[in-house]
Every structure is written in C-alpha cells, then in structure tokens.
Amino acid sequence: MSKNFKVAVLSGDGIGPEVMAEALRVLDAVESQFEVGFERTFANVGGIAIDKEGKALPQGTIDTCKAADAILFGSVGGPKWENLPPDEQPERGALLPLRKIFGLYANLRPAIIFPALTGASSLKEAVISGGFNILVVRELTGGIYFSQPKGVEGEGRERVGIDTMRYSVSEIERICHVAFKAAQKRDGRVVSIDKANVLSTSVLWREVVETVAAEYPEIKLSHMYVDNAAMQLVRNPKQFDVILCENMFGDILSDEAAMLTGSLGMLPSASLAEGSFGMYEPSGGSAPDIAGQGLANPIAQILSASMMLRYSFAMVEAADAIDAAVESVLNQGLRTGDIYQGKADEQKVSTREMGDAIVAALGKGKA
Numbered sequence: 001m002s003k004n005f006k007v008a009v010l011s012g013d014g015i016g017p018e019v020m021a022e023a024l025r026v027l028d029a030v031e032s033q034f035e036v037g038f039e040r041t042f043a044n045v046g047g048i049a050i051d052k053e054g055k056a057l058p059q060g061t062i063d064t065c066k067a068a069d070a071i072l073f074g075s076v077g078g079p080k081w082e083n084l085p086p087d088e089q090p091e092r093g094a095l096l097p098l099r100k101i102f103g104l105y106a107n108l109r110p111a112i113i114f115p116a117l118t119g120a121s122s123l124k125e126a127v128i129s130g131g132f133n134i135l136v137v138r139e140l141t142g143g144i145y146f147s148q149p150k151g152v153e154g155e156g157r158e159r160v161g162i163d164t165m166r167y168s169v170s171e172i173e174r175i176c177h178v179a180f181k182a183a184q185k186r187d188g189r190v191v192s193i194d195k196a197n198v199l200s201t202s203v204l205w206r207e208v209v210e211t212v213a214a215e216y217p218e219i220k221l222s223h224m225y226v227d228n229a230a231m232q233l234v235r236n237p238k239q240f241d242v243i244l245c246e247n248m249f250g251d252i253l254s255d256e257a258a259m260l261t262g263s264l265g266m267l268p269s270a271s272l273a274e275g276s277f278g279m280y281e282p283s284g285g286s287a288p289d290i291a292g293q294g295l296a297n298p299i300a301q302i303l304s305a306s307m308m309l310r311y312s313f314a315m316v317e318a319a320d321a322i323d324a325a326v327e328s329v330l331n332q333g334l335r336t337g338d339i340y341q342g343k344a345d346e347q348k349v350s351t352r353e354m355g356d357a358i359v360a361a362l363g364k365g366k367a
C-alpha cells in the first residue's frame with residue numbers, strides 16, 4: 001500500500017505560482033518513482049488572499065493548513081499592497097501568524113555555494129574556494145518579534161514605540177536541541193550567536209546553550225557576539241557549520257549568509273514545529289518585477305519541496321534524489337537568467353525548461 005501525505009499548497013504572489021508549478025511537477029515525478037501520494041489542497045495567502053478574501057491569512061487557509069501534514073509555501077508581497085498598514089501587509093499579515101499558529105519555532109536556512117556557481121558570489125574567489133555549507137538555525141516564534149509589551153503609545157513628541165525581547169529557558173532549550181542534532185548530521189560544529197555583553201536575554205541564552213551542549217559532548221560549541229558574527233561571515237564564511245541564533249539575529253544573519261552564496265534565488269528553508277509538521281518556502285522573495293514571464297528560477301521552490309520530504313515525511317531517499325537532480329542540471333550548464341553568467345558552457349533556460357530538466361534528471365537518477 002502506498003503512503004499518502006496531505007500538502008497545503010500556498011503559492012502566494014509574484015513568481016510564487018510559476019515556481020510552485022515546477023515544484024509540483026517534481027512531486028508528480030516523486031509520486032510515480034517512489035510509492036507515495038501527495039494529496040494537494042490549494043489555498044490563498046498574501047496579496048492574492050487580500051484581493052480575493054479580504055485578508056492576508058484567511059481562516060479557510062488556516063483550516064486547510066491544519067488539515068495537512070505540511071505546508072508548501074511560495075512567496076508573498078508586492079508593490080500593490082505596500083501602502084497597507086504594516087500588520088495587514090502580505091508578509092507580516094501572513095507569515096508571522098502562520099509561524100505562531102502552527103508553533104513553527106525552528107527555522108532552518110541552509111546557505112550553500114553550488115560548485116557550478118561559485119562565480120556568482122560577491123566574495124573573492126580565494127575566500128570561497130572549495131565552497132561553503134552553512135546552516136542557520138533560527139528561533140522563529142519568540143524574542144523581539146512576538147514578546148509583549150509591544151506597540152506605539154502616548155501622545156505627541158512623547159509617543160513611544162515599544163518592543164520587548166523575552167526568552168524562556170524552555171524556548172531556548174528546544175531550539176538548542178534542533179541545532180545540536182543538525183550538527184550531528186553535519187560537521188559537528190555549532191556557533192551560538194548572542195549579544196551577552198549587553199542583553200539579559202543573551203546572558204540567559206548563553207547559559208542555557210552551555211547546559212544543553214553538555215548532552216552533546218561530541219559537538220564543538222563556541223559563542224560569538226552578533227556584531228562579530230556579521231563581520232566573520234564576510235571575512236571567512238568557511239569557518240561556520242551550524243549557526244544558532246535567536247529570532248532577530250537569525251533574520252539578519254541568514255540574509256547575509258544567503259547572499260554570500262550568490263544564489264539567493266536557489267535556497268530553500270524549513271520552519272518546523274514540534275513533531276513532523278513544517279512549512280517549506282524559498283528564502284528569496286516574490287520578485288514581482290519578473291513575475292509571469294517565465295524568467296524565475298524554480299530551484300529554491302523545488303529544494304523546499306525536497307526539505308518537506310526530508311523533514312516532514314522522512315523520505316530521505318527521495319529528497320536526496322531531488323537534490324542530486326538539481327545539482328546535475330546545474331553541472332549540465334542550465335541557467336535561468338538570475339544565475340546566467342554568459343559563459344560558453346551555459347545555456348539560458350526558462351522556468352518551465354528548468355523544471356523539465358530537473359524532472360528528467362530525477363527520472364534518470366532512479367533508472
């Protein structure tokens with residue numbers, strides 16, 4: 001009997017729908033090669049949900065996600081909705097509540113240089129030669145993003161904006177376990193980021209990280225202040241394996257790490273809850289300027305589907321097969337516009353052609 005998984009498909013705005021179409025074709029291929037079924041339910045999110053249903057995260061979409069085993073998410077936002085109040089905009093109005101409602105406390109953001117694309121990094125060849133492979137593990141449901149009190153209050157020039165950064169021992173502990181377990185499957189090194197020379201949350205953070213680390217004697221742990229980490233990432237990214245961060249530091253450093261690869265449009269991410277539920281989305285944005293033209297790179301969305309198989313469905317073999325198929329089309333020289341460098345061995349392709357090639361490579365890998 002083949003297994004069946006329920007996937008909530010939230011394509012969103014901009015390039016979301018067209019890159020999602022390619023990821024779904026890859027899932028079709030996985031269905032026929034591995035004994036598995038993906039039952040997909042589509043729901044609106046972001047700007048399109050505002051237009052069609054009046055808000056960025058309609059109740060019907062939440063219900064669809066609740067009935068699913070995982071969420072495959074495209075991207076949200078665009079100029080059309082930029083003038084709405086911040087809380088109602090597609091990004092904040094959809095992403096933050098999804099994270100909170102589904103308890104998606106562990107955000108995994110790989111920053112990998114694909115060997116075929118080292119020329120696309122903004123760093124000097126000498127700094128990145130041999131490539132690097134960083135995993136940012138970001139706490140996603142606590143800290144300054146969500147703690148109370150929060151808001152703007154008072155009158156006139158005495159009005160104040162307030163955000164609070166708060167972390168409990170239990171919140172820190174559970175994200176530590178995610179980082180240490182991830183490191184066990186990688187190079188065994190964790191750098192924990194904080195600002196313990198200034199912030200009380202960071203003092204507690206460092207203390208709890210040390211305590212949890214005692215359960216993982218084989219892991220090499222070190223601590224780094226966030227300002228130094230921002231600098232070390234551009235100085236020598238190869239020194240990092242797993243980077244463990246609270247919510248806001250992780251927001252900032254994960255963008256930095258992703259951009260250093262030169263392939264921001266190629267990187268997936270996973271946001272995991274306790275258990276096997278998760279939401280999977282590309283690290284890049286909705287790119288409204290190129291939407292609907294067949295120019296977008298579908299690889300980040302396809303690799304997000306691969307992470308879904310790996311983390312929510314325990315389909316490691318299929319996930320490895322997708323990752324290998326992506327690597328092989330890159331090695332063949334296929335490039336969407338964002339990663340095309342005009343070299344002789346490169347071939348410029350559309351969103352659909354890239355999807356076709358990955359599906360074909362997946363078929364070959366299995367044969």
Ligand code: IPM
Nearest residue numbers: 091092095096250251252254
């Ligand atoms: C991200 C984004 C979000 C965040 C925004 C859009 C709310 O920057 O996922 O990194 O800050 O977490």
Ligand code: MG
Nearest residue numbers: 251252254255
């Ligand atoms: Mg961000």
